[in-house]
Amino acid sequence: MKELTKAEEQIMRVIWKEGPVFIKDIIDQLPEPKPAYNTVGTFLKILEDKGFVARKKYGGAFQYHPLVAKSKYTSFLMKGFVSKYFEGSVENMFSHFIKNKELDLKTFEELSKKYKDEEP
Known part of the structure; x- marks a missing residue:
């Protein structure tokens, strides 16, 4: 597993909280200034490549769902934190x-x- 960037983690937090979502749903949950649709799409592609999300096509849009549980990612981060600082x-x-x-x-x-x- 790889550590997420701040932007990737922000998107994953929406997906973990809301469940399967479309890009517009993610954008609605993000703070101002809202990122562009294509920007969120690019981050979702990166998250898909990293194995954090998968997508399912509905008409012309993709719905994204988590492949990595928030608790599993939190454990990964905490182990790294404890290793690095303690x-x-x-x-x-x-x-x-x-x-x-x-x-x-x-x-x-x-x-x-x-x-x-x-x-x-």
Whole structure:
């Protein structure tokens, strides 16, 4: 899997949220200034080449749907982040957040209990 550019990720966020969509639906969900129809089409072709989306033709238009789940991409990004900034150690990452008071130990313990038995 490859990391998405900011623009590609913005488009994927719409697709993950809305489900199968046409280009005009994507454009409607993007912030101002709205990109051109052809620009979004180009990014969708790139996303298709990267294996993130597939398309189905309806008349003269294509509808796009995700091939990669948002949770799978998030896991991929987080593993890269932990590897790049915390020597591959999740413990180092949490230690950093606790030391910098971005996460208190009580909250960490509550989250640990809450998600202990859940499957990824």
